[in-house]
Amino acid sequence: NAGVTQTPKFRILKIGQSMTLQCTQDMNHNYMYWYRQDPGMGLKLIYYSVGAGITDKGEVPNGYNVSRSTTEDFPLRLELAAPSQTSVYFCASSYSIAGSTDTQYFGPGTRLTVL
């Protein structure tokens, strides 16, 4: 199993550009999550999904969109990039809701810089 994979690993965007961060898991997990990690801060939940076709907002959803058309894939879309979106983005998955007694598996992260 590859686990959770993310692409790209690094990206530099100009203000106003758009991009999609890809996330795929091969563990047949129902739950998938997108987090951002800013220096000195804890991980913040952007969006999550409890299954194909079902998504919901986390703590910091503004400026982002997601979709979940398959169990495996959970892409994160930035429509109009802003410097405040400079961060490291992690995708994660779990079989059941991570806040319960289930392990959460993380991807390697995408380092995004918006200039």
Add this chain to the structure above:
Amino acid sequence: KNEVEQSPQNLTAQEGEFITINCSYSVGISALHWLQQHPGGGIVSLFMLSSGKKKHGRLIATINIQEKHSSLHITASHPRDSAVYICAGGSSNTGKLIFGQGTTLQVKP
């Protein structure tokens, strides 16, 4: 105010030392997670516990539900233990994880 607080934020130790990282939380949780993040690397789950104590190799995690406190101990520390250690509480209300800011550990040879 973050509902999950870790201490210390930074920790430097000599190889072989016993290390303790603390985590306090102010919300009701159903599970407490400890995660490890190596420099430039991804995040790996170390432990998940809702009571008592768990051990894996040189790592030990404990939790006291009444005091809303958890500790991660590393025995006989080694430079390869150098990483950021993150505590996260699973909210019993929302089911989502609430993360601490992380503790950066450097173990010197």
